[in-house]
Amino acid sequence: VILCVCLNAALDVTYHLDGELRAGASHRVASQLQRAGGKAINVARLLVDAGSVAAVLAPVGGDTGTMIRTQLAAAGIESQLIEVDGVTRRTLTVVDSRDATVFNEAGPHISEPEWALLLSTFDEQVSGADLVVLAGSLPPGIPADAYRQLTEIAAARGVPSIVDAEAQALALALTGHPYLVKPNLAELATVIGGPLTSPAQIAAAGRELQRRGATNAVISCGSAGLVAVSDSGCWLARAQVMTGNPTGAGDALTAALALGTLADMPWPQRLRDGAGMSAAAVADPVAGHVDPQLRAELTARALVEVIDLPERVA
Amino acid sequence: VILCVCLNAALDVTYHLDGELRAGASHRVASQLQRAGGKAINVARLLVDAGSVAAVLAPVGGDTGTMIRTQLAAAGIESQLIEVDGVTRRTLTVVDSRDATVFNEAGPHISEPEWALLLSTFDEQVSGADLVVLAGSLPPGIPADAYRQLTEIAAARGVPSIVDAEAQALALALTGHPYLVKPNLAELATVIGGPLTSPAQIAAAGRELQRRGATNAVISCGSAGLVAVSDSGCWLARAQVMTGNPTGAGDALTAALALGTLADMPWPQRLRDGAGMSAAAVADPVAGHVDPQLRAELTARALVEVIDLPERVA
Numbered sequence: 163v164i165l166c167v168c169l170n171a172a173l174d175v176t177y178h179l180d181g182e183l184r185a186g187a188s189h190r191v192a193s194q195l196q197r198a199g200g201k202a203i204n205v206a207r208l209l210v211d212a213g214s215v216a217a218v219l220a221p222v223g224g225d226t227g228t229m230i231r232t233q234l235a236a237a238g239i240e241s242q243l244i245e246v247d248g249v250t251r252r253t254l255t256v257v258d259s260r261d262a263t264v265f266n267e268a269g270p271h272i273s274e275p276e277w278a279l280l281l282s283t284f285d286e287q288v289s290g291a292d293l294v295v296l297a298g299s300l301p302p303g304i305p306a307d308a309y310r311q312l313t314e315i316a317a318a319r320g321v322p323s324i325v326d327a328e329a330q331a332l333a334l335a336l337t338g339h340p341y342l343v344k345p346n347l348a349e350l351a352t353v354i355g356g357p358l359t360s361p362a363q364i365a366a367a368g369r370e371l372q373r374r375g376a377t378n379a380v381i382s383c384g385s386a387g388l389v390a391v392s393d394s395g396c397w398l399a400r401a402q403v404m405t406g407n408p409t410g411a412g413d414a415l416t417a418a419l420a421l422g423t424l425a426d427m428p429w430p431q432r433l434r435d436g437a438g439m440s441a442a443a444v445a446d447p448v449a450g451h452v453d454p455q456l457r458a459e460l461t462a463r464a465l466v467e468v469i470d471l472p473e474r475v476a
Numbered sequence: 477v478i479l480c481v482c483l484n485a486a487l488d489v490t491y492h493l494d495g496e497l498r499a500g501a502s503h504r505v506a507s508q509l510q511r512a513g514g515k516a517i518n519v520a521r522l523l524v525d526a527g528s529v530a531a532v533l534a535p536v537g538g539d540t541g542t543m544i545r546t547q548l549a550a551a552g553i554e555s556q557l558i559e560v561d562g563v564t565r566r567t568l569t570v571v572d573s574r575d576a577t578v579f580n581e582a583g584p585h586i587s588e589p590e591w592a593l594l595l596s597t598f599d600e601q602v603s604g605a606d607l608v609v610l611a612g613s614l615p616p617g618i619p620a621d622a623y624r625q626l627t628e629i630a631a632a633r634g635v636p637s638i639v640d641a642e643a644q645a646l647a648l649a650l651t652g653h654p655y656l657v658k659p660n661l662a663e664l665a666t667v668i669g670g671p672l673t674s675p676a677q678i679a680a681a682g683r684e685l686q687r688r689g690a691t692n693a694v695i696s697c698g699s700a701g702l703v704a705v706s707d708s709g710c711w712l713a714r715a716q717v718m719t720g721n722p723t724g725a726g727d728a729l730t731a732a733l734a735l736g737t738l739a740d741m742p743w744p745q746r747l748r749d750g751a752g753m754s755a756a757a758v759a760d761p762v763a764g765h766v767d768p769q770l771r772a773e774l775t776a777r778a779l780v781e782v783i784d785l786p787e788r789v790a
Binding site: 177179182186187190224262 | 572
């Protein structure tokens with residue numbers, strides 16, 4: 163089982179407009195969707211759809227929390243949902259005839275006892291897990307080094323962790339020696355700095371993530387592809403560039419890398435899968451969902467090339 | 477008691493952003509508010525704040541409905557809330573550093589038995605009322621002539637109705653002979669047509685509302701003021717033009733006109749009060765609330781002049 167930890171779960175609401183969103187105007191919502199989300203929940207959905215077994219650990223509260231509980235059960239995802247006093251946040255995506263505009267609520271405050279309960283529940287659950295995915299933002303009240311703490315608990319049980327975080331949460335997670343971190347270019351820039359123009363520059367920054375504690379790093383570079391810096395080499399992987407909704411592409415990459423890690427695939431294959439699955443996610447209007455046929459086609463046509471960098475000095 | 481019928485109640489959510497809303501971008505919500513709303517509920521709040529007694533009749537459902545129930549009780553507003561199967565809608569107003577962008581959900585579908593229950597509850601409640609306010613949009617499932625039906629039931633009990641509706645709901649309401657209709661210029665244009673540039677033209681269109689069944693009409697013309705066409709004359713009323721949030725100005729006008737009707741004030745005084753109260757509502761960031769001091773000042777300085785039109789032919 164892949165244990166997906168979603169510290170800032172969300173009810174993802176999508177409003178569809180018939181015309182264009184205009185700042186300062188009044189709009190009629192033509193249709194709407196509500197879907198349990200947050201990065202780690204999206205990853206869990208993709209894993210289950212791909213035939214793997216995923217479990218979600220998340221704090222939830224209020225009526226939005228109840229809806230997440232109901233939806234995860236309906237999706238056949240085992241979950242350990244810790245009831246908290248705060249109300250689970252919503253995210254709103256307004257889709258008009260041109261593109262998507264996103265509003266992210268901050269999330270409920272998590273108290274110290276609630277965080278302690280999350281840690282002890284994680285400690286119980288992780289011994290039965292093969293792999294841990296830690297993905298998404300941290301709600302108010304949770305310590306900035308939460309991902310470091312969870313990574314260390316997992317490591318003490320011999321379970322590797324994949325971390326998808328940004329800024330300080332990522333920087334602190336590195337010191338817990340995660341198996342893999344998966345920043346995008348902007349997140350890499352905030353932690354390591356630039357320039358990050360060429361694949362070699364990006365790989366060199368990935369090497370710095372390794373020096374700071376990560377065993378492996380995969381950096382998503384939008385339409386330029388993926389750069390991987392692993393314990394066994396550096397690669398650039400690219401799939402066909404799709405138009406659509408980039409929200410969720412990172413979660414699809416995380417899911418593919420989790421599957422590749424679990425199966426102990428060679429790195430080039432993990433990256434081909436990652437590039438194909440994230441491109442398929444861009445083409446899908448719903449975050450946390452890909453069309454399996456399109457995914458297979460894009461993966462088959464994805465290209466992986468070696469980036470020539472000095473090998474890592476242990 | 478003034479019975480305020482809110483067929484499409486809403487939980488009005490406000491997101492405050494630190495920067496500007498940009499279509500296609502991702503935004504962090506800095507703070508948020510949730511408030512029971514819908515036009516007739518805003519009117520009821522203003523009436524209670526002004527020392528009058530208001531009751532709300534509304535269909536509500538889901539967790540948004542529960543929040544409306546809780547908030548109305550806390551505001552000291554008697555309410556007859558009919559539990560329906562659908563979920564009460566939200567409206568979202570995104571306030572950035574420049575202005576307000578609004579997204580209106582359509583509202584739950586109201587079934588035939590639910591509408592029948594609303595009608596019979598209205599019939600019971602209206603005999604104890606002095607005045608009825610019918611304000612706001614109609615949710616899916618409610619017949620287009622709902623306001624006509626309610627106006628006729630009220631009239632059969634000898635209770636006058638004030639109607640704030642748009643388009644077809646307004647056009648059909650007229651045939652129920654409401655005591656007063658209160659369209660804005662755009663709503664008047666959809667029902668009667670133009671040109672609606674001068675006060676005399678607007679008053680002439682108001683006369684047409686009378687010919688179609690309304691006893692009186694007050695047309696709100698934004699910064700140009702109010703035009704009233706009554707059974708005893710026509711007037712133009714203007715208050716100081718305030719900058720701020722025009723959402724809720726119409727509800728403040730309705731509340732002032734309801735108070736004036738209940739007290740049987742001379743029309744010029746009703747209009748001075750309406751102009752002052754709606755100008756004070758523009759200056760207030762929250763729909764359904766005005767500062768009483770500002771309201772008094774703006775009302776004292778409001779100007780009313782006679783519009784010279786041929787008297788109504790009965």
